[in-house]
Amino acid sequence: MQSRFFTLTHYPTGLPKREFFSLESQELPDLGEGEVRIRNRWLSVDPYMRGRMTGLRTYVAPFELGKPMEGGAIGEVIASNHPKIKAGEKVSHMGGWRDIAQVPGDSVTALPNSDVPEQAYLGVLGMPGMTAWTGLNLIAECKPSDNVLVSAASGAVGSLAVQLAKAKGCHVVGIAGAAHKLAWLESLGVEPVSYKDRSAQELSDAIKLASTNGIDVYFENVGGVCLEAALSQLNDGARIAVCGMIDSYNAEKPAPGPSNLSQLVVRKAKMQGFIVADHWSSYRYFLNEVAPQVAQGKIVYKETVKEGLGSTPDAFLALFEGGNTGKMLVKLTD
Amino acid sequence: MQSRFFTLTHYPTGLPKREFFSLESQELPDLGEGEVRIRNRWLSVDPYMRGRMTGLRTYVAPFELGKPMEGGAIGEVIASNHPKIKAGEKVSHMGGWRDIAQVPGDSVTALPNSDVPEQAYLGVLGMPGMTAWTGLNLIAECKPSDNVLVSAASGAVGSLAVQLAKAKGCHVVGIAGAAHKLAWLESLGVEPVSYKDRSAQELSDAIKLASTNGIDVYFENVGGVCLEAALSQLNDGARIAVCGMIDSYNAEKPAPGPSNLSQLVVRKAKMQGFIVADHWSSYRYFLNEVAPQVAQGKIVYKETVKEGLGSTPDAFLALFEGGNTGKMLVKLTD
Numbered sequence: 296m297q298s299r300f301f302t303l304t305h306y307p308t309g310l311p312k313r314e315f316f317s318l319e320s321q322e323l324p325d326l327g328e329g330e331v332r333i334r335n336r337w338l339s340v341d342p343y344m345r346g347r348m349t350g351l352r353t354y355v356a357p358f359e360l361g362k363p364m365e366g367g368a369i370g371e372v373i374a375s376n377h378p379k380i381k382a383g384e385k386v387s388h389m390g391g392w393r394d395i396a397q398v399p400g401d402s403v404t405a406l407p408n409s410d411v412p413e414q415a416y417l418g419v420l421g422m423p424g425m426t427a428w429t430g431l432n433l434i435a436e437c438k439p440s441d442n443v444l445v446s447a448a449s450g451a452v453g454s455l456a457v458q459l460a461k462a463k464g465c466h467v468v469g470i471a472g473a474a475h476k477l478a479w480l481e482s483l484g485v486e487p488v489s490y491k492d493r494s495a496q497e498l499s500d501a502i503k504l505a506s507t508n509g510i511d512v513y514f515e516n517v518g519g520v521c522l523e524a525a526l527s528q529l530n531d532g533a534r535i536a537v538c539g540m541i542d543s544y545n546a547e548k549p550a551p552g553p554s555n556l557s558q559l560v561v562r563k564a565k566m567q568g569f570i571v572a573d574h575w576s577s578y579r580y581f582l583n584e585v586a587p588q589v590a591q592g593k594i595v596y597k598e599t600v601k602e603g604l605g606s607t608p609d610a611f612l613a614l615f616e617g618g619n620t621g622k623m624l625v626k627l628t629d
Numbered sequence: 630m631q632s633r634f635f636t637l638t639h640y641p642t643g644l645p646k647r648e649f650f651s652l653e654s655q656e657l658p659d660l661g662e663g664e665v666r667i668r669n670r671w672l673s674v675d676p677y678m679r680g681r682m683t684g685l686r687t688y689v690a691p692f693e694l695g696k697p698m699e700g701g702a703i704g705e706v707i708a709s710n711h712p713k714i715k716a717g718e719k720v721s722h723m724g725g726w727r728d729i730a731q732v733p734g735d736s737v738t739a740l741p742n743s744d745v746p747e748q749a750y751l752g753v754l755g756m757p758g759m760t761a762w763t764g765l766n767l768i769a770e771c772k773p774s775d776n777v778l779v780s781a782a783s784g785a786v787g788s789l790a791v792q793l794a795k796a797k798g799c800h801v802v803g804i805a806g807a808a809h810k811l812a813w814l815e816s817l818g819v820e821p822v823s824y825k826d827r828s829a830q831e832l833s834d835a836i837k838l839a840s841t842n843g844i845d846v847y848f849e850n851v852g853g854v855c856l857e858a859a860l861s862q863l864n865d866g867a868r869i870a871v872c873g874m875i876d877s878y879n880a881e882k883p884a885p886g887p888s889n890l891s892q893l894v895v896r897k898a899k900m901q902g903f904i905v906a907d908h909w910s911s912y913r914y915f916l917n918e919v920a921p922q923v924a925q926g927k928i929v930y931k932e933t934v935k936e937g938l939g940s941t942p943d944a945f946l947a948l949f950e951g952g953n954t955g956k957m958l959v960k961l962t963d
Contacts, residue, residue, distance in 0.1 A: 346895075353895045354894075354895055354896075354897070518890065518891065522890075537890075537891075537893050537894050538894070539891075539894060540890065540891040540894065543888075543891055549888030549889065550888055551885030551886060551887075551888055552885060552886030552887045552888055552889075552890045553885075553886045553890075554877075554883030554884055554885055554886055555883065555886075556852065556856075556874065556886045556887075556890075557852065557871075557873075557874040557877055557902075558902075559871050559900060559901070559902035560688075560871050560872070560873060560874065560902035560903070560904070561680075561687045561688055561902070562688075562902065563688070563901075563902050563903055563904055563907060564901070564902055565899060565900070565901040565902075566893060566899070566900045566901070567893070567897075567898070567899040567900070567901075568891075568892075568893035568894035568895070568896065568897050568898055568899075569894070569897055570894070570897055573897060
């Protein structure tokens, strides 16, 4: 059986060029012991993948040039050599960027029975959702009385962070760019703030208007002017959960950081980076709390869907141009 | 009785000019109820005072222009209208930048009986020492197995931070400039690293050589290239205690921050600012631990002493030019 997959041909500097992603195919070997074969239905593309394209050690190993790329995926088992996994089961796994995956059965997770569409397990109920929950609760220790600021607030992670904070009773400000994203945030009860064409000082002033009592928790996805503006509005004892800094992922040379980092001292504030994988043992707590709310429509989510395996690189690259509202997905059809 | 004191005439931009400090005098009023009159013997000048010269809210109120400046001081009570304080007692208090202070008795602290020279209560056993202890223990949660980096390591705060970390059993690297400071650090068992004429990359390489197993705890007093270099060498789970960023205190315009702040995510690191006043309830624990070691000579300290009230501004300004080893003090003589 043939598998079609993407490989990376170069470690890019700056925004990766489309032609650095090469669609290839291979005849799959016979199933090894414990292996399963999966027909993927949904592929995830996520900003963190840019970090695997640098060739440098980060918190995950870089993609190997010329080898199948990896990423979150949802699919149906079509053959199994694993005692506990049967053909026909739906699973989530890391064999993305391809149509047919062949992976160790121990590395896949069966999807729960639920009324939630299966692809939600790549988004609001998957890694991005767990990231929002972890950053807000375990890193920023968000309390109901907090004033909360979220950058990239309409993205896969941010849009759950704002809703979880609203559900706690927090006053929530969300930073986004496009008008329809700001409108969506407003419909969620979030104070929307645009970063477009604004200096750090102008963005800071806009945040101040949207949260007159300052900021106690900042959920950081962006960096750049968003971070500088947020630092200026911190309250004493503020907590910044640093999930990512997408602003810098494609920087061709190092971009300077915020000029007002000493606000951490003035405001006795904490700024802490985290990687969701380190907290995965809490995934069941996240799912217990959030899945029912998603099933009941109390937590909403959006998806931006590209069709067909061939569109995977475009879907990935669009993440850096604000091309997604909510979770960016690739839908595969037979 | 006359009191001579310094006032600030302007809120400076950049390094304050010497002439912005004006020496004035006034006839003191009669002692009010509960007040004490103190002949100061030692005055403290500290980098944090620059923050009180901005006219902007920080964690302490700004100095009022034309009013006596304030700061740590040690002196002898020469008159008391307070039931618990007697003339002849030695006290520490905040009525510095002057020769004779008249302050509420409730705001002064009697010096303990000890063999340690009285001025140590402005340094190694006072606010700077407590700052080092707080940052290392309460903020950075330093453990014996940690590799510790300290910037401004030969200063009043840094020189105690390195010794406390050494006493725990840590591998300790200290950043300083002048050769005699580096030599002193080496004599304390600290790996000395010079920041002079080094880019962030070059300083990072030097830190790597001095701590081949990376950095678990960074005690930050400086900012600038020191912070950028330190971020590049962090281990997973590193903790940065941000005590201050003296590099930026006299910046005439905002200086860019480090370009590699996303290392906080990659290394899942925490960066936390703190103000020692918030932790003052732990001062007795600090004193119980550190005072005996100072008395026994197990913890050493240096002082840089200027003579006479008139030299106070010069002593203060020298802090920003590396003019001190250890604690900068002004000694008053009758």
